Amino acid sequence: MVVEVQRGRDPGKRWSWPVYLASVRARMRCPAILLVICTDAPVARWCEGPIEMGHPGLRLVPIVIGPQTVPVVVDPLEAARVPELAVLSAVAHGAGVDAQPILEALISALTDIDEDRSRLYADFVLMMLPEVARKHMEGLMATGTYEYQSDFAKKYVAEGKLEGKAQGKVEGKAEAIFIVLYSRGVSMSPESRSRIEACTDAAQLDEWIQRSATAKTVDDLFSRTG
Structure with missing residues (x-):
């Protein structure tokens, strides 16, 4: 695919x-x-x-x-049964005026799956949402709204991913690159992954995120860089 x-x-x-x-x-x-x-x-x-x-x-x-084909998931139980559908629902409808129940359902679902998937799904949705909706979701997660008090949530906040700490932002950008490349079927060597993870330049990571949307190989990601 x-x-x-x-x-x-x-x-x-x-x-x-x-x-x-x-x-x-x-x-x-x-x-x-x-x-x-x-x-x-x-x-x-x-x-x-x-x-x-x-x-x-x-x-x-x-x-x-597209938004017209993705159902709106606001029921936490439905989101927990199919968290991937809740992810798509948040991406498609999470910027609308009635987005809060959608984001709440997703956040609730993230507490019931393993930590690795929780991080992957949360980072993907945060990457896809526009700034206002992203900050709204970050606020819900950071404050523990609706009993979102799992170990994953506490670690996520403690590491600064939702509190604006520089290291947390850098890690989030690197993970966004991995998500996009993986979703597009672009393979990556351990050396390339280490290079991205070691980068602490937020501007450089932003540039790589943009390139990851069209890169055919991981070498395209690093081309024209110093």
Whole structure:
């Protein structure tokens, strides 16, 4: 599966998506599909358009998950049953005017899964939300609202990820890079991972985050850098 996070219209993707898909299919020797995740409904509709390949009968129609296709999850029990759906719900609807119950359901679900997944899901949602919604979610997590007092939450806050400490922010940025590259199927050597983890320059990490959205290899991430 090739997973793309698309925030805006990019005509270049109509040419690169078929390449990604064919490359994965050839490398893995198995059927492959293209999944595009959008947080904006008009962008999602644009992504759904078929891509004519030119060869008779050959066209690529991306599978798109947008706000209109993601259910709103506000029930903590439902979120706990399928935390991944709660993650998608928070990404798709967490910036709306009625977002608080959605974020509360997600936060509640994070207490019932293992710490590694909790960190991964929380960082992914925080990365995807716009600034105002992100700060809202951070506030809920940091204050322990709605009995969010698990060991994970206490460690998350203590390490500064939600209190604005520099080290916590740097670690969060590095994890965001890993999430995006992993979701796009970009492999990474232990040396490359160590290089990202060792970086303490927030501006450099921000640049790498942007590049990770389009990088075809991890070398693309480091190109044109000092």
